[in-house]
Amino acid sequence: MSTPEVRANPMLTPNKVGITKKEYGGSASTLCTGCGHDSVTLHIISAFYDLNIPPHKVAKLSGIGCSSKTPAYFLSSAHGFNAVHGRMPSVATGAAMANRSMVNIAISGDGDTASIGMGQFVHIIRRNIPLLYIIENNGVYGLTKGQFSATSDKGAIQKKGDTNTLQGIDLCLLALELGCNYVGRSFSGDAKQMVPMIKGGLSHRGTAVMDVISPCITFNNHEGSTKSYKFVKDNDQAIHEIGFVPSYTPIDVDYDHGTTKVVELPDGAHLTLKKIDRDYDPTDKNAAFDLLHKAQSSGALLTGLFYVNPDTVSYQEVLKIAETPLVELSIEKLRPPKSALDEVMESLK
Amino acid sequence: MTSPQKVNDFSIHVATVNGSGSQSSNNVLMRAIFRMGIPVNGKNLFPSNIQGLPTWFTIRVNKDGWTARKVDTEILVCMNDLTYVDDVKQLKAGSVVIHHDHMNVAALRKDVTSLAVPFSKIIAEACADPRLRKLAVNMVYVGVVAELVGITEEAIELAMAQQFKSKQKVLDLNRAAITAGRNHVKATWPELLDGKFSYQVQAMQKTQGKILIEGNAACALGSVFAGCSFVSWYPITPSTSVIDFFNEYSEKYKIDPETKLKNFAVVQAEDEMAAIGMVLGASWMGARSMTATSGPGISLMAEFTGFGYFAEVPAVIFDIQRIGPSTGLPTRTSQGDVLFAAHLSHGDTKNICLYPGNVEECYTLAAQAFDLAERFQTPVFVLSDLDLGMNFHMSDPFPYLDQPLDRGKVLTEKDQDQLAKFARYGDTDGDAVPYRTLPGLKDPRGVFFTRGSGHNAKAAYTESGAEYVTAMDRLNKKWETAKKYVPAPIVLGSGKNKIGVIAYGSSHDAMLESVHQLKTENGMDIDYLRIRAFPFAASVKDFIASHEKVFVVDQNRDAQMLSLLRIEKDLAAHAMKFESILHYDGYSLDARFVSDAILSSFNQKERKVS
Numbered sequence: 001m002s003t004p005e006v007r008a009n010p011m012l013t014p015n016k017v018g019i020t021k022k023e024y025g026g027s028a029s030t031l032c033t034g035c036g037h038d039s040v041t042l043h044i045i046s047a048f049y050d051l052n053i054p055p056h057k058v059a060k061l062s063g064i065g066c067s068s069k070t071p072a073y074f075l076s077s078a079h080g081f082n083a084v085h086g087r088m089p090s091v092a093t094g095a096a097m098a099n100r101s102m103v104n105i106a107i108s109g110d111g112d113t114a115s116i117g118m119g120q121f122v123h124i125i126r127r128n129i130p131l132l133y134i135i136e137n138n139g140v141y142g143l144t145k146g147q148f149s150a151t152s153d154k155g156a157i158q159k160k161g162d163t164n165t166l167q168g169i170d171l172c173l174l175a176l177e178l179g180c181n182y183v184g185r186s187f188s189g190d191a192k193q194m195v196p197m198i199k200g201g202l203s204h205r206g207t208a209v210m211d212v213i214s215p216c217i218t219f220n221n222h223e224g225s226t227k228s229y230k231f232v233k234d235n236d237q238a239i240h241e242i243g244f245v246p247s248y249t250p251i252d253v254d255y256d257h258g259t260t261k262v263v264e265l266p267d268g269a270h271l272t273l274k275k276i277d278r279d280y281d282p283t284d285k286n287a288a289f290d291l292l293h294k295a296q297s298s299g300a301l302l303t304g305l306f307y308v309n310p311d312t313v314s315y316q317e318v319l320k321i322a323e324t325p326l327v328e329l330s331i332e333k334l335r336p337p338k339s340a341l342d343e344v345m346e347s348l349k
Numbered sequence: 350m351t352s353p354q355k356v357n358d359f360s361i362h363v364a365t366v367n368g369s370g371s372q373s374s375n376n377v378l379m380r381a382i383f384r385m386g387i388p389v390n391g392k393n394l395f396p397s398n399i400q401g402l403p404t405w406f407t408i409r410v411n412k413d414g415w416t417a418r419k420v421d422t423e424i425l426v427c428m429n430d431l432t433y434v435d436d437v438k439q440l441k442a443g444s445v446v447i448h449h450d451h452m453n454v455a456a457l458r459k460d461v462t463s464l465a466v467p468f469s470k471i472i473a474e475a476c477a478d479p480r481l482r483k484l485a486v487n488m489v490y491v492g493v494v495a496e497l498v499g500i501t502e503e504a505i506e507l508a509m510a511q512q513f514k515s516k517q518k519v520l521d522l523n524r525a526a527i528t529a530g531r532n533h534v535k536a537t538w539p540e541l542l543d544g545k546f547s548y549q550v551q552a553m554q555k556t557q558g559k560i561l562i563e564g565n566a567a568c569a570l571g572s573v574f575a576g577c578s579f580v581s582w583y584p585i586t587p588s589t590s591v592i593d594f595f596n597e598y599s600e601k602y603k604i605d606p607e608t609k610l611k612n613f614a615v616v617q618a619e620d621e622m623a624a625i626g627m628v629l630g631a632s633w634m635g636a637r638s639m640t641a642t643s644g645p646g647i648s649l650m651a652e653f654t655g656f657g658y659f660a661e662v663p664a665v666i667f668d669i670q671r672i673g674p675s676t677g678l679p680t681r682t683s684q685g686d687v688l689f690a691a692h693l694s695h696g697d698t699k700n701i702c703l704y705p706g707n708v709e710e711c712y713t714l715a716a717q718a719f720d721l722a723e724r725f726q727t728p729v730f731v732l733s734d735l736d737l738g739m740n741f742h743m744s745d746p747f748p749y750l751d752q753p754l755d756r757g758k759v760l761t762e763k764d765q766d767q768l769a770k771f772a773r774y775g776d777t778d779g780d781a782v783p784y785r786t787l788p789g790l791k792d793p794r795g796v797f798f799t800r801g802s803g804h805n806a807k808a809a810y811t812e813s814g815a816e817y818v819t820a821m822d823r824l825n826k827k828w829e830t831a832k833k834y835v836p837a838p839i840v841l842g843s844g845k846n847k848i849g850v851i852a853y854g855s856s857h858d859a860m861l862e863s864v865h866q867l868k869t870e871n872g873m874d875i876d877y878l879r880i881r882a883f884p885f886a887a888s889v890k891d892f893i894a895s896h897e898k899v900f901v902v903d904q905n906r907d908a909q910m911l912s913l914l915r916i917e918k919d920l921a922a923h924a925m926k927f928e929s930i931l932h933y934d935g936y937s938l939d940a941r942f943v944s945d946a947i948l949s950s951f952n953q954k955e956r957k958v959s
Contacts, residue, residue, distance in 0.1 A: 056791045059634075072798055072810070079788035081633055082800035083626065084652050090581075090618065090626025095788070097614045097627070098579050098636035102788060120626070123619040315616075322610040326578040327635040327787065331754065333612045334576035334637070336602035338749040341574060344598065345746040347511075348560035 016052040024049045026076040031066055036188035036214030036229075037136045041073045043191055044105065044134075047198035048075060051246065059095050059102045063088040063117060066143055067109035067136035067214070086117025089124035089133075093315075096129045099325040100316050103202060104131030111141050114150035114169050121171075125178040127315040128206035132198065135171055135209070136188070138216035139227040146219035153299075157224030172306055173292045175209040176285065181309040182208035183288070185302065187232050188215070196244035196271070197305055203244075203265045206312040213301070232301060239280050239291070239304035243272035265310045273305060282308050355423065357387050357412035359548040361494060362422035364429045364436045368400030370484035371428065373512055374491050375406040377523075379741065380508035381500045382410055383561055386553040390416030390858075391741040392937055397586065397679045403432045410550060415865070416743060417858035418736075418937035423548050424498075426490045427452055428468070437461065445547065447493055462547075466493055466533060475529035476522060485526045492530020497538075497546040560746050564711040564737035564855075565641075567747070568667050569594030571715025572639055573602065574750050577665070579638040581616045581627035583646060586679050587735040588669035591641035621646035625653040625664065632663045633799060635759070635787040637719050641667035644677065644686055647693060647730075654728050655694025656801040658824070661774070661783065663722035663729075663757070666690075667715070670734040672935050681935025682735035684854055684904035688912055690730045691883050697821060699828055701835060702730045702883040706857035708742045714836060714881070716750050723757035725831050726785060734904070736937040737855040758784040760795055773797040773808040774820060781826035828884055835882035838889055842876030849896035850930075850947070851889075853880040853910060855937065856902050862940035867947060875947070883913060893923045900947055902930045904938055 011022040024045045029038050048058065058078040062068035064085035071080045083091045092106050113121045113135050124133070139152040148156070151171065152164045175183045182204045186194045194212070201208030213232050215221050221228045240261075247268030261282060263271040273282055281287055288307040295302045322329070361378070365371035372393070379391040390409045396402035409419055421441045427433040427448035434457060437446055442460040450470075454463040472486040473479075495505055505527060513519045535542060568591050572580075582592045596615055603612045614631075618624035624640045631638040642650065647668050657664050670686045672678035677685075690702050701721055705711045715731055722729040758778075760767050767777075767784060771794055774783050786795040797808035805816040841864065852860045860877055867873040878892045893899050893914070901911040908929040914920055915927075930946040932938050 054791075056789060056793075056796070059788050061630075077793035077796050079633075079786075079790070079796055080798040080800075081630070082798065082802065083629075084656055084801060087622055087626045087653065090623035091630035091633070093616065093623075094579060094581060094627030094630025094632075094638065095634045096630075097616060098631035098634035098638070099789065102634075119619055120623055123623065127616075316614075319614055319616075320610050321614050322605055322608065322612050326612070326614060326631075327789075329578060329612055331576065333603075333605070334578055335574055335750075335754070336598075338751070340602040341570070341747065341749050344570065345560055348562050349558070349746075 015049055017054050019049070019054065021045060021049045023077065024055060024075055026071075026073040029070070029073045031069065032218050034217040035066070036138065036216070037067055037070050038073070039188040039191075040134065040136055040194070040212055040214055041070050043194040043198055045074050046191070046195045047202060050195070051199055051202060053103055053202070057101065057103055059104045061088050061092045061095065061104065061106040061131070063108050063112035065109040065112045065141075066216075067107055068112055070107050070136070071105075086112055086115070087120055088112070089117065089120035092131055093124055093127065093129050096131060097316065097321065097326070099327045100130075100321070100323075101325045105202065106131050106133045108133065108135050110135060110137040110139060110149040110151040114171060122178055125175055125180045125207050125209065128179075128181070128312060130204070130206055130314045132201035132204070132208045132210065134198075135211050136214040137171070137211055137227070138214050138220050139168070139225070140216050140220040142216050142219050153226040156226045157222070159219050159222050170292065170296060171209065171211045173289070173296070176288055176292070176307055180209050181206050181307070181312040183307045184209070184305040185211045185213070187213050187236055187303055189229070189232070190236075190303070193238060193242055193303060196242040199244040200242070200265065200271045200305065200308070203267055203269045204310070205266045206314050235301040237300055237302050239302055241274040242305055243274065245270040245272060263308050263310060271305070271308065282306065285309070354547050354549060356549045356551050357410055357553065359410055359423035360419050360421070361408045361410070361424045361426065362436070363406045363426040363490070364432050365404055365406070365487060366429050367395055367398055367402050367404040369487060371404065371406065371487045374487035375408065377488070377505065377508045377512050378491050378494060378500075379408045380511055380561065381495065381504040382408065382550055383556050383743070384504040384507045385501065385550055386556050387412065387550055388414040388416055388555050388743055390743065392418055392736070393740060394936070395680050403429050412553060412555070414555065415858075415862040415940070417862050418939045420939050420941065424494065426494065427454070428487065428490065447490060464538070466490070471529045471533055472526060475525045481522060485522055488523045488526035489530040492527035493534055495527065496531040496534040497541055497548075499544060499546075499549050499551070501552075556743065558746065559743050561741045561743055562708050563590065563739055563741055564705070564708050564733050565590040565669065565739060566594040567708045567711035568641070568715045568731065568733060568738070569598060570747065571712040572665070572719070573598045575637065575716035575719040576754055577637045577639050577719060578613045579628070579631035579636040580614070580640065581618045581624040581638075582640050582642065583618045583621045583624050585621075585643045585646050587671055587739045588641040588643045588646070588667060590739065591667050591669065621649035622653065625650040625666065628664045629653060629657055629662045632722075633788065637723070638663075639665035639667065639719070641669065643669050643671045644673040647686060647690060651694050654700060655696060655698045657728040658694065658698045658700060659696070660799050660801050661726040661785070662799065663726050665718045665722050665729050665731065667731045667733065669738040670732060678935050680735065682855065682904065682937055683933065683935065684732070684734060684856075684909065685933070686732060687903070687905065687909035688907070690732060691913055699884070700728050700730055701725065701831055702732055703836065704732050704853040704881055705737065706854060706879055706881065708737065708744045709747055710881070711737060712747045713750070717836060720755035721831070721834060724755050724834060725782060725827060726757060732854060734855050740937075758782060760784050760786050762790065762792055768792050768795045771795050772806045774804060774823070775806040776823055776826070780830045781823045782830060832884045832886055835884060835886065837886045838881055838892070839879045840876060840888075840892060841879075842874070844876050844892075844895070846874045846876045847897040848873070848875040848900070849878060849892055849898070850875055850900040850902065851878050851880060851892070851910070851914075852902035854904075856904060859938040859940045859943055860902065863943035863947070866940055866944045871948065873947075880910065885914070885917065889914070890917070890919055893920060893926065897926065898928065899923075899926045900928050900930050900950070902932070902938070902943060904932050906931060906933045
């Protein structure tokens with residue numbers, strides 16, 4: 001079968017670790033045809049394939065909801081954990097602490113993160129647990145047939161006609177406020193922007209948050225919705241074009257350095273951010289706040305990497321945990337010797 | 350003195366204000382008696398407060414080794430103006446009250462001995478720094494009691510060295526306060542000196558080689574020596590010190606000598622839901638993991654516990670029980686979580702529960718909990734309580750656990766034959782215990798998705814009723830297998846008596862004494878079975894079947910262990926044999942309560958007959 005024609009198909013072409021893109025896939029999606037989440041799944045597959053990450057070194061984590069089903073649809077040769085509603089971050093935290101050699105990807109939704117899971121979302125960022133946290137944000141509870149979520153914009157109209165009267169929560173602003181060092185927003189239909197943003201997030205040393213507007217084709221794709229395909233396409237304002245350059249490739253000379261910001265990640269990879277129409281520095285946190293606050297008051301839907309600070313310390317480093325993953329420690333290192341127990345017993349006499 | 354002299358058989362009840370440093374004084378007093386070779390037990394009755402509220406500490410001295418709580422105390426030390434009236438009123442006749450000289454004890458009771466001590470004046474003379482007097486004054490009563498009951502200076506010095514380590518200034522200050530207390534007794538009551546006081550200690554050889562330890566420290570040690578490497582928790586009384594001790598011992602013994610990095614991780618969670626979530630995440634990765642909590646915490650852990658049961662993820666949960674429902678009495682002991690823990694979570698959930706009956710079992714069953722959790726891939730509860738967990742208990746030193754850890758059925762790359770036919774939730778061996786693999790496994794045949802939703806033998810999502818029934822029936826069969834692995838009950842007595850009594854957990858000390866009381870005082874022979882685990886081993890049923898009457902002692906209102914027993918199908922025929930003994934006022938169980946309940950049961954029967 002190894003004819004040149006077949007090798008040209010990326011689905012069947014092995015990457016540097018000898019794995020085809022097809023092998024990064026998962027089981028067939030059971031989501032509605034046209035669901036934005038399925039596009040996100042494809043971008044995730046592309047990113048892992050491009051980054052040459054062996055699937056068995058990946059831990060997939062999710063909560064409950066349409067979005068949280070998706071880890072079954074990519075990297076079927078990676079272990080996955082579909083937790084209880086809103087509690088994925090705690091499971092991810094325990095997993096990351098127990099085995100720091102894994103690459104962690106977490107998929108959640110706006111209900112799973114911004115409502116029932118808000119507490120855990122806040123605290124995983126606070127601890128800076130290394131993982132890419134993707135919120136597939138459609139502003140609606142799909143599985144229970146279309147209730148507003150906490151990220152629904154004020155004034156948005158429900159399929160049944162009700163208007164959302166409460167202010168929506170901007171998860172990117174919140175993540176920034178909490179000290180997250182990698183914060184971006186994208187649109188599920190924008191492969192060009194999303195794939196490099198995912199790659200950057202997977203290479204980031206701490207918690208990377210991506211708020212992905214992913215329209216619900218069934219319950220939130222109508223006139224009056226602010227998270228429909230049409231609304232996003234009409235209102236999306238990308239702040240830059242993102243490029244991701246892996247550590248083993250020199251920086252692409254095609255970029256015009258006059259308009260490009262290069263961010264070096266801890267593993268030597270680079271993010272290149274080519275500005276579109278505004279002078280924006282994604283390493284300036286105050287600028288990120290300013291940009292998002294202004295967008296919030298003007299109603300603009302901004303996408304792009306708002307903030308990145310590669311110089312960050314993970315929780316394992318803060319706690320001074322052994323570099324050998326805890327799950328790989330030998331019995332001698334796990335269980336102190338008899339002399340230790342004898343010493344304790346002597347002190348209690 | 351109105352009562353005859355008692356040697357090595359009395360209780361000292363100390364009423365103080367919390368946050369005043371009295372805990373150190375009480376520990377020195379208790380340890381000094383222990384150092385003289387006399388069995389002791391210390392029980393702390395404290396408020397849910399940091400400073401300023403009443404607290405009591407009771408030291409029971411008993412030559413025969415009975416160390417459960419005893420309701421009557423012989424010596425009362427009154428240091429708290431707010432409680433002394435009630436404290437004195439509760440005494441039995443003939444007791445001795447050591448109190449501040451401004452408390453008019455003589456006006457309250459004529460039938461107790463009042464020993465007024467000018468504590469404020471004494472400490473003002475003994476301690477130059479006024480700021481330290483509030484703390485050091487508690488050491489004056491240590492001196493007073495020591496001189497009266499005959500605690501040697503050597504024993505006090507040993508106890509102080511242990512309490513204050515080698516902090517010389519602290520030692521000097523406290524020593525001066527104790528000496529001042531002793532001197533006051535010598536100068537004021539020469540007639541009570543040299544063994545003439547009613548209650549005396551005399552050196553024995555009964556504590557040599559023994560340790561004094563809190564159950565929470567023992568649970569922590571069991572976890573450390575079982576190789577637990579991940580802990581997450583949320584602070585809650587009375588479980589917090591399990592984690593404090595885990596940290597202390599791990600910081601000492603689980604730091605890599607070369608890198609100085611930790612071979613363990615402790616994460617303080619944002620709440621108990623996160624704590625159990627982290628534990629499940631770390632266990633899923635393959636680390637031995639635990640959390641420690643109390644009643645309100647297990648309420649929050651309910652959803653994840655059911656996840657662990659259904660998706661078969663190991664977890665060890667220490668529940669140091671306190672009084673509920675709701676916030677309840679957070680600093681009082683209880684066995685109130687027995688039913689809840691056993692069936693924690695919605696749907697048909699059954700959780701393995703262990704009930705340590707003494708501090709050594711807090712250690713051994715803690716370690717065994719990790720083996721059971723990994724063998725059966727399920728959450729395991731260790732149900733201790735405030736009495737066992739936060740009070741000092743005497744024990745033989747703990748044995749080193751050198752048998753291999755039971756990590757359960759985990760397949761790795763080398764298990765090629767097994768991986769070829771891998772079915773995560775299949776019953777390959779006929780014992781209903783499936784094989785699992787850990788994240789990081791390179792062989793895709795062994796990879797699966799862990800989920801709390803319906804899953805078939807291959808771990809694939811399913812909404813099939815038939816596949817759900819298959820999964821639930823296998824879990825039930827696994828439960829049957831577990832019965833052979835959990836710690837078996839222990840029977841004391843010939844086993845041939847007509848009357849049986851069943852108890853568990855921290856009731857053990859009082860039960861031993863009650864059985865002795867009933868035998869020596871009433872000539873009644875009873876067999877005592879102590880349950881150590883749920884699911885119940887077959888021998889529990891045998892015990893019930895072979896006795897005509899079975900008392901079940903619970904430290905809760907609703908007879909929770911009896912309720913668990915009644916659920917057992919094969920015990921239905923014996924339902925009429927049961928009689929419940931319930932103790933739930935938050936105090937530790939005392940032997941007399943149990944003995945009286947058993948005796949009155951028979952007396953009432955006799956009355957009914959006549």
